[in-house]
Amino acid sequence: MTDDASTDTEADAARPDGGYASGHELVADGGERRSLRQVVTVAHTEYRLAMRSRWALALAGLFVLFGSMLATFSGSAVGPEGMERVVASLTSLAVYLVPLAALAFGYDAVVGRDEEGWLEVVFSLPVSRARVVVGTYLGRLAVLAGATVLGFGFVGFLLLREFGVTYWASFLAFLGGAVAVGAAFLALSLLVSTVAREKTHALGLALLVWVWFVLVHDLLALGVVAAFDLPGTVLTGFVLANPASVFRVLVLGQLGTTAGSGFTAALATTSLSTGLLVASLVAWCVVPVAAAAVLVRRRRV
Template sequence: MTGPLLTLAAKELRERLRNRWVLAVALVFTVFSLLISYFGAAQQGVVGPRSLALTVSSLVSLVIYLVPMIALLLGFDAIVGERERGSLELLLAHPLSGAELLLGKYLGLAAALTLSTLSGFALVGALLMQQFGVEALWHYGGFVLSSTGLGLAFLSLALLLSVLTRERTRASGLAIVLWFVFVLVFDLALLGTLVASGGALAGDAVAWLLLANPADVFRILNLFSLEQAEGLFGLGALMPPAFASPLWMGLALLGWIVAPLAAALWRFKPS
């Protein structure tokens, strides 16, 4: 099984490298992350990263908006696009099962997304190491790793959309809706419900509901990894103590990667 799967994954990665998709996304990450890291405090009359916690918390906001959008745009037509072009049957004419096709597509796209993310944040990592020492790379490395995980989670969701839809235009529309729901609407709706209930829905209930959004899992994971950011955002009063564990939040993010991909494998019908 691994032979055809890896061959297809390598083909997907080569295509993204050939059309300079990886380079373009890496440049976007580099430019925005440098601007936020170096000029984020310019309004206070200072330039350059003044605090590791504040720099990472600012980059968290960038990642939550940018990475899910890039992942959804990358993967929404992975299957439905092949189906519309009539090349899906051609691919399956090779000694390739449906599961191998889907996993090969995912692995290739995931490799491209991971490569662009790591490349895009590398320069900021060097800047932070120069400013705060090698120890800063421990926290920053965790942030970059979780950013990659967030991208893979939304890539899994994009692949699921691509499997469930029969038209590329519908898949693209649903991908945009998904981005709006998880990145913009979810927290507003939760806050509105909390206010409307007069605080009846509070404490652990709200905290557990946040696990239903991979973007919030990513946010909690990174803000709890730095005590300064935890105090800055006042999350300590809202989150259960178990949420302070990077292990549990990392497992929650892993669940968001595995579950949609497993659902896509279950629902994928090549014909």
């Protein structure tokens, strides 16, 4: 496909009625290059639609508001202790806020398009349903990641002025973890949106996902840890079974502190390596999207 055709594809993907690129543009290229172009076209469309709906601005504003308030009212000690205290507080905030924002942003990714009639049009084109799902995820991920970086990046600027660059590595670890946990919960929301038949059902399932991973899982794990003398492998399993727990342990491990309480404090001292935690978050992103790409083939539109 020529550069002019590529430009036409992007222009069509961004046309005012929000439709996807034409079938001719999606199949004009061959092999892997065509597959990649299809995914990119769908991702570009989702990105433009999300930006047009002001989702990015709303998410960034939310992160700026809560992050700035927390950074302002956290401890004012100068040095690594003060920085660690602020980053630990931001982690406690982000573990509730970022998954909720990701689930709210992604729960209608498939079922919403279905109710609007877009899936019927898109699936009638010679483009794989799996590529539509992957492109939808990547487009929304770009918006969510950008909003997370901009929102919490503003908080990082405040911390840079307060503590200087010497202790900023801990904040960068937090920022990367926040983007990763957001990506994981966005993948879960995409899976929920794929299996749900109505938007209301998808919203309810998304809320249940948030309640389980952010609230119930750690409470149950804390009860088990307190009641039994468990080996380290069981604790490792508890952590890896929850992307929110992986995020907290990853950031607190980089801080070199056991800041936190309950299950988080117990897990902060485990011997989980950074590589294993990062690989776990990557798996929490890939597996739900792959499952959604398979299940969408059975969806009736």
